[in-house]
Amino acid sequence: MSFVSNVYISSSLNGPHPPNSQIVSRTQEGNEADLYPRGGFFGLKNIKRYLVVERNKTESEVITDICIISEDQSVPSGFSEIKRTFEKDDKCLQKDERLCVAKGSFHTSQKKVTEIAITSDEDFARNHLYTSAGKLNGLHLCFKVEVSARLSDAKRASAADKKRAAPPPPAQPSPSRSCAPRLVSPLDGLQFSLHDCVSNGDASSRQKFKKSNIALQNQDEIVSKYFYGFETEEKALRKIH
DSSP states (O other), X not given: OOOOOEEEEESOSSOOOOTTEEEEOBOTTSSBOOXXXXXXXXXXXXXXXXXXXXXXXXXXXXXXXXXXXXXXXXXXXXXXXXXXXXXXXXXXXXXXXXXXXXXXXXXXXSEEEXXXXXXXXXXXXXXXXXXXXEXXXXXXXXXXXXXXXXXHHHHHHHHHHHHHHSOOOOOOOOOXXXXXXXXXXXXXXXXXXXXXXXHTOOHHHHHHXXXXXXXXXXXXXHHHHHOOOOHHHHHHHHHHO
């Protein structure tokens, strides 16, 4: 599955556009997908605005949500507004239309945008299981998301299923105190003591202890470092079948 890593607004069909990007030049019905109203600034008719969708598998972040707000609305929490065209030469859209996107980690985000469509059909989103972001120049901007269950939720669900499926254990007679087995902990017999740098305040020991500390990593850094997508195995299986 290829996810959308970024979106831009471009003033040209010819680019140059970012690598691994695709310009949405046509609506789902085959008409021009120009996002700027006819006439443009001061009646100029050559102003165009097109949506550019980028898919880059090496990006650590992906688009997780899209919305269109009006001029008097505040940018929603977690979103950022696309204010300028990719060419950085002018404002993206007309005054009362503002395009905002939310981004999240490729490895840990629960929602990821997979498809973006521009259409003149107001029922397109409902009929094709898309989410409507709003309207730009009378056209509906729709997107499709993939929702993945969090690992902790999946573990809890699996544990609950096992608990429901497991038959109740048979009743066992309680052993008398004289024959009950003694439970032995793996930590029995171990002696614990404070480190020298804590117990006696030895500065040299404390400095040595600090140097041996391992750098902490957050969840995104750990998942990014050890993530493996099994793409090679999947390609091999497709060739076999």
